[in-house]
Amino acid sequence: MGEKPNQANSVSPSATSAAPAGSKSSDLLSRHFSIRSLKLKTKEQELLLRVTVLCLVYVLAFITRLFSVLRYESMIHEFDPYFNYRTTLFLTEKGFYEFWNWFDSESWYPLGRIIGGTLYPGLMVTAALIYWTLKVLRFAVHIREVCVLTAPFFASNTTLVAYFFGKEIWDSGAGLVAAALIAICPGYISRSVAGSYDNEGVAIFALIFTFYLFVKAVNTGSLAWSLASAFGYFYMVSAWGGYVFIINLIPLYVLVLLITGRYSMRLYVAYNSMYILGMLLAMQIRFVGFQHVQSGEHMAAMGVFFLLQVFYFLDWVKHQLNDTKLFQAFLRITVTSAVVVGALALGVGTASGYISPWTGRFYSLLDPTYAKDHIPIIASVSEHQPTAWSSFMFDFQILLFLFPAGLYFCFKRLSDATIFIVMYGLTSMYFAGVMVRLILVATPAVCLISAIAVSATIKNLTQVLRAKPKIVHSCSSKGGSSAKTSSKGLLDQSQPIGKNGAIALLFGAFYLLSKYATHCTWVTSEAYSSPSIVLAARGAHGNRVIFDDYREAYFWLRQNTPPDAKVMSWWDYGYQITAMGNRTVIVDNNTWNNTHIATVGRAMSSYEDEAYEIMRSLDVSYVLVVFGGVTGYSSDDINKFLWMVRIGGGVFPVIKEPDYLVNGNYRVDKGAAPKMLNCLMYKLSYYRFGELTTEYGKPPGYDRARGVEIGNKDIKLEFLEEAFTTSNWIVRIYKVKPPKNRW
Amino acid sequence: MARSTGDDAITLFHSLRSAYTATPKNLKIIDLYVAFAVSTALIQVAYMAMVGSFPFNSFLSGVLSSVGTAVLAVCLRIQVNKENKEFKDLTPERAYADFILCNLVLHLVIMNFLG
Numbered sequence: 001m002g003e004k005p006n007q008a009n010s011v012s013p014s015a016t017s018a019a020p021a022g023s024k025s026s027d028l029l030s031r032h033f034s035i036r037s038l039k040l041k042t043k044e045q046e047l048l049l050r051v052t053v054l055c056l057v058y059v060l061a062f063i064t065r066l067f068s069v070l071r072y073e074s075m076i077h078e079f080d081p082y083f084n085y086r087t088t089l090f091l092t093e094k095g096f097y098e099f100w101n102w103f104d105s106e107s108w109y110p111l112g113r114i115i116g117g118t119l120y121p122g123l124m125v126t127a128a129l130i131y132w133t134l135k136v137l138r139f140a141v142h143i144r145e146v147c148v149l150t151a152p153f154f155a156s157n158t159t160l161v162a163y164f165f166g167k168e169i170w171d172s173g174a175g176l177v178a179a180a181l182i183a184i185c186p187g188y189i190s191r192s193v194a195g196s197y198d199n200e201g202v203a204i205f206a207l208i209f210t211f212y213l214f215v216k217a218v219n220t221g222s223l224a225w226s227l228a229s230a231f232g233y234f235y236m237v238s239a240w241g242g243y244v245f246i247i248n249l250i251p252l253y254v255l256v257l258l259i260t261g262r263y264s265m266r267l268y269v270a271y272n273s274m275y276i277l278g279m280l281l282a283m284q285i286r287f288v289g290f291q292h293v294q295s296g297e298h299m300a301a302m303g304v305f306f307l308l309q310v311f312y313f314l315d316w317v318k319h320q321l322n323d324t325k326l327f328q329a330f331l332r333i334t335v336t337s338a339v340v341v342g343a344l345a346l347g348v349g350t351a352s353g354y355i356s357p358w359t360g361r362f363y364s365l366l367d368p369t370y371a372k373d374h375i376p377i378i379a380s381v382s383e384h385q386p387t388a389w390s391s392f393m394f395d396f397q398i399l400l401f402l403f404p405a406g407l408y409f410c411f412k413r414l415s416d417a418t419i420f421i422v423m424y425g426l427t428s429m430y431f432a433g434v435m436v437r438l439i440l441v442a443t444p445a446v447c448l449i450s451a452i453a454v455s456a457t458i459k460n461l462t463q464v465l466r467a468k469p470k471i472v473h474s475c476s477s478k479g480g481s482s483a484k485t486s487s488k489g490l491l492d493q494s495q496p497i498g499k500n501g502a503i504a505l506l507f508g509a510f511y512l513l514s515k516y517a518t519h520c521t522w523v524t525s526e527a528y529s530s531p532s533i534v535l536a537a538r539g540a541h542g543n544r545v546i547f548d549d550y551r552e553a554y555f556w557l558r559q560n561t562p563p564d565a566k567v568m569s570w571w572d573y574g575y576q577i578t579a580m581g582n583r584t585v586i587v588d589n590n591t592w593n594n595t596h597i598a599t600v601g602r603a604m605s606s607y608e609d610e611a612y613e614i615m616r617s618l619d620v621s622y623v624l625v626v627f628g629g630v631t632g633y634s635s636d637d638i639n640k641f642l643w644m645v646r647i648g649g650g651v652f653p654v655i656k657e658p659d660y661l662v663n664g665n666y667r668v669d670k671g672a673a674p675k676m677l678n679c680l681m682y683k684l685s686y687y688r689f690g691e692l693t694t695e696y697g698k699p700p701g702y703d704r705a706r707g708v709e710i711g712n713k714d715i716k717l718e719f720l721e722e723a724f725t726t727s728n729w730i731v732r733i734y735k736v737k738p739p740k741n742r743w
Numbered sequence: 744m745a746r747s748t749g750d751d752a753i754t755l756f757h758s759l760r761s762a763y764t765a766t767p768k769n770l771k772i773i774d775l776y777v778a779f780a781v782s783t784a785l786i787q788v789a790y791m792a793m794v795g796s797f798p799f800n801s802f803l804s805g806v807l808s809s810v811g812t813a814v815l816a817v818c819l820r821i822q823v824n825k826e827n828k829e830f831k832d833l834t835p836e837r838a839y840a841d842f843i844l845c846n847l848v849l850h851l852v853i854m855n856f857l858g
Contacts, residue, residue: 221829223818223841227848265827269818273845276811280852283803290799312817319826320762321755330755 053176054163058156061183064521065152065193067529072546074148074195077531079572079589081197082579085147087115088124088197092131092143099124100286106584107574108596109566109618117286118592122239123202126150151192151201158205159183162444165212168219169417170409170452173459178451184520187395187443190528200440203240208444210236210246211424214274215417221266226273233274234281237288244297244362245431245441250274251304253423258311262416268312275305296350296358303342310338368434380643383437392432394523395439398516399450403429406449409456425449458509464502533576535633535730547631550576553624553731556724557581561622568615569624570604570637570644571597577624586618594651601648604641604681605655611680612719615736622723623734627685630694630729632704638685639705642666669708677712684734687715687722692729773820777813784809804856811849815842 040048068077076085091099102116130153131146159179166175182188191200213229237243254271257263279292279301292298314334321327349355357363364370368386392400403425410418428442497505530536535547557567558581566584567577574588587597603614615623628636637644642657649655660666660676668676668686676682690701690713701713723735766774787805796802822830822838830838 221822222833223815223822223838223845227841227845230848265821265829269821272814273818276807276814277845277849277852280804280807280811280849280856283800284852284855290803293803317759321758322762 050172050176054160054179057159057163057176057179057183060180061156061159062152064184064524065155065189067193067525068531069148069194071529072531072534072536074145075531075533076144076147076197077193077195077533078198079532079575080199081147081195083575083589084123084197084199085144086575086579087119088127088147089143091124091128096125107578107588107590108593109584109586111593111596113590113592118590120199120237120239120241120287121285122206122235122237123150123197123199125238126154126202127197147197148195151196151198152194154202154205155183155188155192158188158208158444161205161209161212162448165208165215166448166451166455168212168215169421169448170413170455174448174451174455177454178448181399181451181454181516182444182447184517184524185396185399185443185447186520186523186528187439187446189520189524190395191440193524193529195531199240200242203236203242204440204444206232206236206239207242207246207441211420214250214270215420217270217274218267218416218420221264221269223269223273226270227277229270229274230277230281233278234284237282238285242441243282245428247278247292247298247301249424249427251301252427253420254304254308256419256423257416258307260419262419263311263315267416268308271308272305275301294354295356297362299346299355303346306338306342310334365431365434365438380647384435387433387436387439391436391439394527395443396446397519398512399446402450402453403446405457406451406453409452410449421445421448421452454509454513458506461497461502461506461509464497465499465506467499535631537631547633547728547730549726549728549730551580552726553724553733554580556726557583557622557624557733560724565621566619567622567624568600568603568618568620570600570626570640572640573624573626583622586620594647598648598651601644602652602655604637604644605648605660605679607675607678608680608683608717608719612736616739620736623684623720623736625681625684625732625734627689627729627732628705629685629689629703629710630692633730634705636685636705636730637681638668641681644681667708668703668706668710670711672711682712683715683717684720684732686710686712687717687732687734689729690714767825770820770824773816773823777816777820780809780813780816784813798858800856800858804853804858808850808853811853812846815845815849818842 076082087099087102090102099121100116102114103112104115105112107113127143127147127150130150131141131143134141134146159182162182163172163175163179166172166178188204191198192204210229210232213225213232217225217229233243233246236246250271254267257267282288283290283292293302314331317330318327321330346355350357358366364384396403407422407425410422425442425445425448428438428445431438432442533550535549537545537547539545554576557565557577561567561583563582564584566586567581568586569577571587571589571591574585574590577583577585578588587593587600591597599614599618603611606614626636627638628634629638642660645655645657645660649657660673660679662671662673667673668682686701686703689703689710693700694702694704699709701710702708703710717734720734720736722732724733726732784806787802787809791802791806819838819842821827822833822841823835824830
């Protein structure tokens with residue numbers, strides 16, 4: 001795709017001699033419109049082509065992520081990005097020192113949260129730097145616009161890095177295809193649309209940047225590139241908790257190289273300097289702290305570090321001795337002692353508890369059934385479920401079968417770089433199969449490997465097309481002999497295909513790639529561009545109906561409640577309430593304290609009087625629930641209720657899940673369990689709902705999300721009163737009444 | 744068996760020693776620096792074993808400073824050694840400049856981490 005055959009060189013000298021003659025001519029028209037004056041040398045033509053393609057891909061990656069900005073408005077989506085937005089706002093208003101040492105008393109009342117020490121600052125600092133740069137250049141944008149567009153901007157940068165990475169692994173043609181594939185791949189778009197201001201938007205750029213720099217360091221053996229990869233690793237650590245993938249993949253890769261006999265001095269230089277500098281830089285982030293020397297997840301890197309020292313030492317001794325028998329003896333002594341010492345150290349460390357075992361989040365990747373039995377909070381997140389085949393097809397389409405093809409090509413031309421990309425691809429595909437969210441991590445690997453397949457195939461096919469004339473001209477060009485034998489070999493090899501077959505196959509490849517582009521754009525438009533905080537639906541006449549209930553409720557909270565009011569809701573909405581409602585919440589999406597969340601879950605699942613005790617103890621003034629019965633919105637609190645019961649029951653055995661089920665079924669109609677019909681969540685969701693007719697032909701109190709008529713229509717609240725219900729009944733806010741007077 | 748291993752060890756030691764004296768002077772200087780850095784790290788670990796590891800960040804930064812500069816010196820030795828075919832088109836000046844740059848970054852981070 002990138003290289004033109006040598007024979008074109010013979011045409012160009014005449015053209016370049018014509019160019020100055022053409023430019024010297026006085027006629028303006030002929031100078032502009034003469035084709036001869038535009039003729040460049042082959043290298044320049046190729047460079048122009050490459051730069052044009054890269055510019056187009058850069059712009060494409062940015063604009064394909066703008067669907068929701070065009071359809072709705074420039075706003076932050078989902079839940080987690082609101083926390084990131086709030087912290088970025090704080091950073092730009094108060095400065096870095098305040099941000100780094102921030103203790104927030106507005107969330108997790110009454111515990112508070114040490115935000116400065118429990119977040120990954122990379123994203124916020126990046127957005128703040130972009131904002132300050134624009135301010136210096138006198139562009140007066142609001143920080144929210146910068147936040148919304150950070151992810152598409154970094155997606156464009158990722159395509160550039162993918163180009164250089166592809167060039168490093170295979171050649172510049174593969175790099176161009178990789179850049180084009182990753183620009184529109186839905187697996188990446190899902191977490192980096194405009195408005196999705198989340199860690200992954202920046203982290204995937206940092207991930208592939210670090211990998212590129214490391215592979216470059218291994219290929220060149222230069223300390224400068226290793227230093228750059230250490231900085232890339234530092235940026236990744238500051239951006240996302242998924243940096244654990246890097247710190248485990250790179251040692252695994254070094255181990256594989258050692259086992260396959262590819263130990264070299266370049267590998268030693270690259271890994272050691274990257275490990276030491278990267279580890280030191282990573283420990284500067286407060287959230288990571290000393291994990292690099294204390295946590296079980298980081299021990300592989302340290303083990304490989306010591307192993308490399310042993311390898312180097314053995315290599316040096318072997319070089320000095322020049323005597324195999326003596327060396328064997330030495331080898332015996334050293335290896336046994338090294339293994340014994342290493343095993344002893346690891347054993348003592350793990351047994352004494354100094355080296356902490358793998359944390360639940362990452363352990364559930366190795367043992368997917370662990371979270372369901374032991375940690376319900378991790379199991380309840382929808383993004384942590386195992387991936388279905390349909391998700392793979394949805395997110396990758398043709399890349400799914402180009403991936404094994406690319407693996408084949410990589411194995412044909414094994415080098416340090418292709419071994420790396422194969423390992424990255426295989427490990428990331430395994431993890432993508434365990435957890436839906438990790439399809440994102442697999443996407444760059446899949447795109448790169450597929451790009452190799454596409455580029456190599458198209459290159460072979462076009463060489464078949466050019467084969468015949470190449471034999472005639474190759475006698476005159478400089479690289480003649482090698483070109484002749486290779487093209488002759490190709491011609492013999494490709495006899496079965498022939499020129500017509502090659503043209504047909506090329507059309508087929510073009511068709512597949514255009515289908516991929518169509519699919520990706522369709523997926524982006526339909527599935528991944530919804531802001532989640534604003535819902536849209538089709539009305540009865542086909543017109544678009546917008547439900548802006550969430551923001552309506554949060555702004556009601558902001559304007560109609562006292563500034564020190566505490567709001568209790570399920571943890572999903574915590575970040576949004578603090579960011580938009582500006583009120584203190586009890587629990588939020590950080591989910592760092594399971595007992596606190598279980599307390600809220602217990603309050604929601606108890607009868608009203610027990611719940612009132614719990615709410616008084618937490619100083620709660622307002623309770624917020626999300627209800628989808630009127631609109632048919634299915635992600636409401638009644639559908640999440642069983643998770644509240646499970647999490648609450650995990651800490652307080654008084655809450656038992658079977659109490660809320662009837663024969664194992666979860667029902668809200670007349671046949672529901674009595675505890676279900678009278679618990680706080682039921683009452684708050686369905687208060688006054690029994691009087692409402694939601695659908696033509698159905699009785700009043702028909703719940704459109706569950707598709708049944710509710711069981712308890714005559715609800716009376718004793719300790720709470722209704723404060724606000726949004727226009728489509730999606731968010732309902734209740735005020736907790738102060739205790740009655742003594743007499 | 745033990746006797747032959749002992750004999751092996753002695754002959755090993757002597758042949759290593761004779762081979763080492765043949766290495767060029769600039770490499771021996773780098774080796775001396777590495778030995779100094781590693782011994783500094785060992786002294787710090789011994790001190791930590793006696794006194795306790797609080798504050799841990801200071802201990803880590805001290806040890807990693809010694810180990811880090813030792814590792815970088817070994818990398819420099821690899822790149823400067825004329826016997827390594829892979830690095831024959833890397834000038835010693837460039838290798839030394841990389842070494843200085845990496846050490847600068849290392850010590851700046853150490854100073855931030857020292858507390």
